[in-house]
Amino acid sequence: MSEPVGDAKLEVKQASKEVKESENVAEKYSAMTVSKNSEMNMGELSTVFSAVPTHKPVKKQIQFVEDKQEFSRFPTKTGRRSLSRSISQSSTDSYSSAASYTDSSDDETSPRDKTQVNTKGSSDFCVKNIKQAEFGRREIEIAEQDMSALISLRKRAQSEKPLAGAKIVGCTHITAQTAVLIETLVALGAQCRWTACNIYSTQNEVAAALSEMGVAVFAWKGESEDDFWWCIDRCVNTEGWQPNMILDDGGDLTHWMYKKYPNVFKKIRGIVEESVTGVHRLYQLSKAGKLCVPAMNVNDSVTKQKFDNLYCCRESILDGLKRTTDVMFGGKQVVVCGYGEVGKGCCAALKALGAIVYVTEIDPICALQACMDGFRVVKLNEVIRQVDVIITCTGNKNVVTRDQLDRMKNGSIVCNMGHSNTEIDVASLRTPELTWERVRSQVDHVIWPDGKRVILLAEGRLLNLSCSTVPTFVLSITATTQALALIELYNAPEGRYKQDVYLLPKKMDEYVASLHLATFDAHLTELSDEQAKYLGLNKNGPFKPNYYRY
């Protein structure tokens, strides 16, 4: 791990602020404390750059972006899994949405120094190259296919324009999926100004397409730290336009406005925050009594959580392992460490393919669940010699230690689905007697003196982010949740939301789900009046009490 670049330092500064956490938040997040430095994997940054294709249509080329993804992580306490943010970050990492294939390295001029005008004569944006708009449009159209919920939201709500008059300033990853969200917001009547929450994640051509459409976008791939804040500032600080809504991912935008333009908050109706980090910051603000507008935590909505963890990981465990190792699962012995949402997903998928699955757990309730689902609950030591695949999803550190790695059998595969890069003690493998052999991207063979090989995936970082895609459908859930949160906050009657952090109302959560049902040609049953009365429910929901576990 080489020294993080400038930006990362900045993050560290921010992080240190966050680490003084409030009791409240501490309680909530007490489950997971992430050590400050855990995420600073900047080692391969240079490789990353060289991996970026210099010529356009190299879609097929695989990019290894996991470093970028780690880059902007805040070393701070996170919730169970920081997947929420990670996933949105990873949207650019997927093989499918080949980010920035239109980049041309011959153009070294900083976008800040360029004067560009879109076809309508507007120049209120700052992107790499406005001429890439058409490529971007194509990306956006592809994304729209899998984001039918937002599209149907456009249709359903277009006539009433629930966001008419809303002036939204946003700071998220700028990808095709975000573009669909932004254009939906515009279709619903909002004015948007946007910037990137990550200096590497921007798809330049998508930014161009958005600019061409008249959205003021300030973002390009490979911003410097200075650029990053400059972009945010340009977004907020503009003559004759004051935002009244904030859509944030990570809390940087909110932070900047608090520092620089506290007066703007007088007009702000609410903040919608997606990431674990950002939510954490908001709770701190709230606890310190400094939160002066209502904020909506969309990270913890039921639908989003289920998709970020259970459903997404259920697919990506197979995808990730297949892509990297071409392993066949049938009859293989697999041990899954941890039986939370991620572990449940992994186990279900592996079981379905005929693997023999063992589970390790520390929590007796989850352990009992594993038993009742038909998995043997073991200690790792008991099966370590016999298993073919080891998957960690505990959120803990040093779950697989050198001692255990030493005892694994030849050819066993080790990977991490859980959290950051702490679960497998990879550092302990960097000793002189072991030979590392990179056989494919993300695949290392670690060879013991006696010739035994252990296959380590993604160097112990998250397999699902490094080696598999995040389906647009999952991002669609997130984007729809964000859009509904904005609508809810913007249209809430005076007094419904105080200066505090709220969860998305269950009714909205249910609406997000219902918008995605069409994809499955699912036909929801409606309560009759009589039945609704019997149950004491409103026919349109919410259908469950807040404590319901799903």
Add this chain to the structure above:
Amino acid sequence: MSVQVVAAKMAEVELKDVPTGKDLAAESPVTPTSEGKNLARNDPHEAGSSAATSPAAEPSAKAGEGSLGLLTPNPAKMPQASAMKRTDPQQNGGEAFVNRDGTVAEAPRMKKIQFADQKQEFNKRPSKIGRRSLSRSISQSSTDSYSSAASYTDSSDDETSPRDKQQKNSKGNGDFCIKNIKQADFGRREIEIAEQEMPALMALRKRAQGEKPLAGAKVVGCTHITAQTAVLMETLSALGAQCRWAACNIYSTQNEVAAALAEGGFSVFAWKGESEDDFWWCIDRCVNVEGWQPNMILDDGGDLTHWIYKKYPNMFKKIKGIVEESVTGVHRLYQLSKAGKLCVPAMNVNDSVTKQKFDNLYCCRESILDGLKRTTDVMFGGKQVVVCGYGEVGKGCCAALKAMGSIVYVTEIDPICALQACMDGFRLVKLNEVIRQVDIVITCTGNKNVVVREYLDRMKNGCIVCNMGHSNTEIDVASLRTPELTWERVRSQVDHVIWPDGKRIVLLAEGRLLNLSCSTVPTFVLSITATTQALALIELYNAPEGRYKQDVYLLPKKMDEYVASLHLPTFDAHLTELTDEQAKYLGLNKNGPFKPNYYRY
């Protein structure tokens, strides 16, 4: 209903949940329906059972330990809870009865089939119910299972009321009142069988025996008196407690078990087939005894608590706490608490995570197959099945059926659950879209009239219709009682309803709960409940002054986890322990609790 309060409170702690305001509007006050009243014979005991599922359920989710401190009634929040409340005339409690009798009827030794509908009605009490009042029903149903053949030692020739008999156990003690002390040996055998499947309690005896955590506890209990309860009582006794026990249900007592307990020195007042007067007499005998005052109450349905409140309010000065298992009883406690009349801490064990999962998901996953097989001998492979409702019960049913190779369709009203069904690979349909083609219809919605006559008319010949959900409201059975339809009882719990054109529909348990009527409740599930009760007693009894105020609490998450951990050896499951370093990294205590209260499991 402060239940909700709990939940709401918890929610507030960290995450402000928005809907509160809205919910207020939606809530409808729940009141006993007139129908219910008619049915009710004003009998407190069984009645309770059916009642208030809803409130109980709420707190569980968020509760855990957090709730401990937080349980302050907050009227504003209550409405949220109400969402799940129903006004429901029919109670599960009633169901249980049916089963009991029905099953008993089928037990090998008693060939006579009884249709115990009347009895079932007997105890019904009009009151609120939640989603499923399974919690209590299950405990009731313990006696219904084929395996635990209740009262096979009954001899009808002995018509003397136990109240008029003078009996003494072999030690010369006569402080009990049961059917026949001579049946003790039979009962002992039943208890020993139950012990096999209740390893957690046995482990608890071993682990806690040295320290006697209940030394000095005087527990007065009112539960079903079955072999499983006997194991619980003997565990309490082994832990140092003195116990006096009465039955919470006039039919559920296993006489031979009661005899075995009396022989073992427990003061038991219960027999199968008590009259209402007997019922309260037994409770009174339990409580009102010279030179002995209880300091703990273990209740199932709230009748005992009620009685003590009415008759011996002074007794509460010495009571350290109440442990309540049933939905109804919990509901009553929350009402007391809300009215400010609760003067001791009470523990709601109904809503612990472990218990809930076993009562619903795991239990129903097995009983759907068991119930259908026993009644119809149907083969599941390739059959088209529609499951109405994808809550915990629906999830269990679907998983089981899918595993058997059935083609499963799901109907849902809640989009979130609907999306879960989609992601689990089930086609989400409306019932009328598939009604003509399916072979089996299973309801588990908790709603009423989910399957109406119109659908029944359109089903194909031989279609099986059954209810796993709630009471007997889901299938509109009344609509089938028309002259043109012929009913033919082909087996116990199985009716063929024949249309004029010859089409037959197979209706199971007359639309009552299949899992209670036609399948067993595994002792393992009851073991979870009993262990939870035991730990709740220990917790309340040993809690330092001030930990529990005069309010209703959920079992602390740590205890909930302990219940689970005690059951792990059954599966030869080896729990991993955190290292010190890892515990520090996670900010957790090595011994738990491991999850925040809002965790969904």
